[in-house]
Amino acid sequence: MENKTNVTINDVARIAGVSKRTVSRVINGSDAVGKQTREHIEAIIKEVNFQPDKQARGLASKRSYLLGLIYDNPDALYIDQVQRGALEICANLGFELVVHPCQWENQDFIEDCLNFIGRSRVDGVLILPPVSESNLLAETLSKENVPYIRIASTDLEDSNNIVITKEREAMRELATHIVELGHKNVAIITGPMNYHSSKERLGGLTEVFSKHGVVIGPDNLIEGKNRYESGLECAKQLLTRSPRPTAILANNDQMAAGVIRAAFDLGIKVPEELSVAGFDDNIIASRIIPSLTTMRRPVEEISRLATQKLIRNIKPEPNASNKKITVTPYLITRESTSHVKK
Amino acid sequence: MENKTNVTINDVARIAGVSKRTVSRVINGSDAVGKQTREHIEAIIKEVNFQPDKQARGLASKRSYLLGLIYDNPDALYIDQVQRGALEICANLGFELVVHPCQWENQDFIEDCLNFIGRSRVDGVLILPPVSESNLLAETLSKENVPYIRIASTDLEDSNNIVITKEREAMRELATHIVELGHKNVAIITGPMNYHSSKERLGGLTEVFSKHGVVIGPDNLIEGKNRYESGLECAKQLLTRSPRPTAILANNDQMAAGVIRAAFDLGIKVPEELSVAGFDDNIIASRIIPSLTTMRRPVEEISRLATQKLIRNIKPEPNASNKKITVTPYLITRESTSHVKK
């Protein structure tokens, strides 16, 4: 462990008996270096533990080796998973991750993001839902030539900068599960309907339900806010209606947890008298009693894919294919859903 | 919104009709600038939305305006709160936050951290528990002259670089609560006993219990791993012992959630037959049924304080006092604890 002094490129060059330009070429994997020269220099770099200064490199090459993570999501568990996935890729490719939470419904949010990008000099940004749904942000970044990747639920006509989670398809699977359990009287708590993702998820459900005679109308459809408290409140409304639904599907796990609490408070047994399902499979889904049937979104995997794509957008590799990336969540069946009682 | 072109210090200097050195002085708040010159330049900076390049600044001044966040904590909710607190301060003081999860029990963890610091050129690091308990890391950073702050539960003889959470005192409060509820047969699931924090929390509990005749011995003390699964397993052991404890105190909320699950699986009613308490007040504590009595750790506040202190250590202000910072968690009473039945 001799991390002591900061070795510079000049030191390496001097030791190797070459010019620093050649060392620079080696660092950057340029092909125009003789084989033995390269190996000699690489050995020395390893030996003296030379780590090129990101500041200087950035200044000269217009690259900071920093990635920004832009989000406005109350779900800490989701963010954490994204970070882990992204960092795994960053570590491999020599990037660092700078986090930037924001308020995407504020008026100055675009400016705030641009300022962040300007200040921090990140080479590109990863944009998480729901911020990823802002076409204005995407267009602005395009115009400013800032590489970005959006993680989102639909194509949004921006397919080269997006990783798509097929939420509509996922919800079809969930709806099928519910139909198979014999539920006819199903209620849905959607997310905020100005989110694409809420529309996609609802769409997937109703497609299947309508084919099987499960009617979704104003009486059993309610718009939630994706938070626990909101799920609690919406469920209290739904559960006092008559006829009482035998299943409630919430737009995410947080709200589903609220539904379970509401049922508990009203003395309604889950799943015997009420089936409940969520979306995300965040940690709460497996901790709550009864544990929650939900759609697992492989967040870490999505994040890894998105980060790779982002870095490839920043420094294009010739041989890399550039196809659209999609991921589909899948059903996790737990205690909160069961056959409807006759 | 005219973020378009990247304005440089030369542009500002030219527009203001001064040298860039003078503009630099204004940016850095040097006192050696004439009042009207300063105001003139400041106006122009605002007008053209000049944002000094962090790379260049860093290269020249040996400062990156980046802070590192080092942690190895499975609890995403805790990390998220820390980030929010830290970012609030960073935003005010012109810093960015770079995250670095690690495996502090790996052999090369010190080297890994040093490499991270070297690579990213962070100006200082915030170290979260349990990594903060590593005296070796702290000493190494001292030796390398890297500013750091540890968030930890005891003084660790490093008081100028530490923000202390008084966990022992907190646990006294919890123990008192349990004693007041009449419990005599109490079991404890500790954290890993090689963590200071686990010792502190256990110490606080036993201090109070021993004064009130509540005996803690091998029969009702078990070492957990701070995770849900561990709480589940430990509780299953404790709850099949005879006499069965009337209260189980877990070292954190994750394990307490496991205890509640174990009780549920064994048909033991909480809180009627068993009181349960945790530590942290993370989100799961209020979501679970029954909701969890716990000690709230004001994580965001702690993080803000730590970040401020860190930045002050990086660029010392003359008038800033430099006293020790401590925070004490406090009791949140919910559904999972009640009077012991006679």
Add this chain to the structure above:
DNA sequence: TTAAAATTTGCCACCGGTGGCAAATTGTCG
């Protein structure tokens, strides 16, 4: 009024790398 001191400001080198282009070296072929 003038010299000396204090305050402001500007010049220039430098931080540690990268990029363009020319120079040096090696290889190829008639």
Add this chain to the structure above:
DNA sequence: CGACAATTTGCCACCGGTGGCAAATTTTAA
């Protein structure tokens, strides 16, 4: 074997700021 092409390598300017020091200006003191 010499001329020419291809491959390697080095020189030097530059990225956008900061720091030291001297120069210019203003203030104070005699």
